[in-house]
Amino acid sequence: MSIQGSFDLAATLECGQCFRWEALPGGQYWFAAEGKQGLFSQDGALSLLSEDPYWHRYFDLDRDYDIIRRELCEREPLLKEMSAYAPGIRILQQEPWEALCCFILSQNNNIPRIKGIVHRLCKEFGETKGISLLPEKEEISFYSFPSAKRLAACSLEELSPLRSGFRARYLIDAAERVASKKEGLVLSDLYTLPVSEAREALMKILGVGRKVADCTLLFGFHRLEVFPVDVWIRRAMETFFPGKDPEDLGPYAGIAQQYIFHYCRSKGQELFPEKARQKKGEHPC
DNA sequence: GCCCAGGTATAAA
């Protein structure tokens, strides 16, 4: 199996769409999804990663992102400069339940801490799936991501080791709804339901608003037309695309969103210096 | 110590 289009392993893992990965010395990355784990470098990725059917699909290697990027740049020329910051970024095909949980945990939180919570979630409630591939931790067991049924059986008290704060009850509500198909929430339907209906279904879950729902659809269900809007994207749209409707970006708007997000995060304060002075009660001028 | 984090629920205005 070959890789279609460019592929940047580091940018794809580090752009905030998934949280079960570690950067290791020497350019290697450890990452996990469901009950599987991988250990690859960018060079190794090109040969080894593409040969494993699971990871091949996970990294969406059959889709030619170069063609899509060209299409997006034709629709919106500003994306030429932005996508150049990470042309090899891809949208992962994560497992929907796992993605839903991760984005529930991501709200008002930072990536290092999200990774810690997700790690503890797997360790406390996942099944053992073998020996860790992480060097120096070889004797430690590797755990799969816990099922909705498993979490639905947990009390708030039992989730306290996660130290996930106010998000713990959101996790339990999501688990109960998914495990029991409460109010007709069947995750597998969300691959094909119209986006507006799929979003509405997810937003019935406590703690799931528009942003978490859209991230779940884009990153968990691979609904590439979904364009999640967060504080960075809102700011970027106001600055670079005033009046622009993200739907104009077409069926791959979600990929454009990742280019924009990655570009803004890379430039950070340089783009939005006023954000640095946004202290409470402090006058901007 | 202090600010803030790829938001959301809830209570006012």
Place this chain on the structure above:
DNA sequence: TTTATACATGGG
């Protein structure tokens, strides 16, 4: 309908 605040926790 729009705007403000609390939320738990800990990384930087």
